[in-house]
Amino acid sequence: MLEIRKAAVSFDERDMMGLERIITDTDEKETLWFLKKSIYDRILRSQQGRLKSHLDFTNPIERFKKE
Secondary structure (H helix, E strand, C coil), rough: CCCCCCCCCCCCHHHHHHHHHHHHCCCCHHHHHHHHHHHHHHHHHHHHHCCCHHHCCCCCCHHHHHC
16 A cells, blocks of 8 residues: 655656557556556555554554553
8 A cells, every 4th residue: 555645756768658658549458557567566666664554563552552
């Protein structure tokens, strides 16, 4: 799951050509694949190690009492 915040993704020439191709084409499967590989996966990799889950804490009640 992604953290909800602003993110920037850079494209190289190959990515830009792929983006141009899916915009002018009507292949939905290829469009979804491009979005997943070129955008979602990059943002996910950039956020790995930063996300925290409430389940990561051993005892959430104790943590709440301390705060």
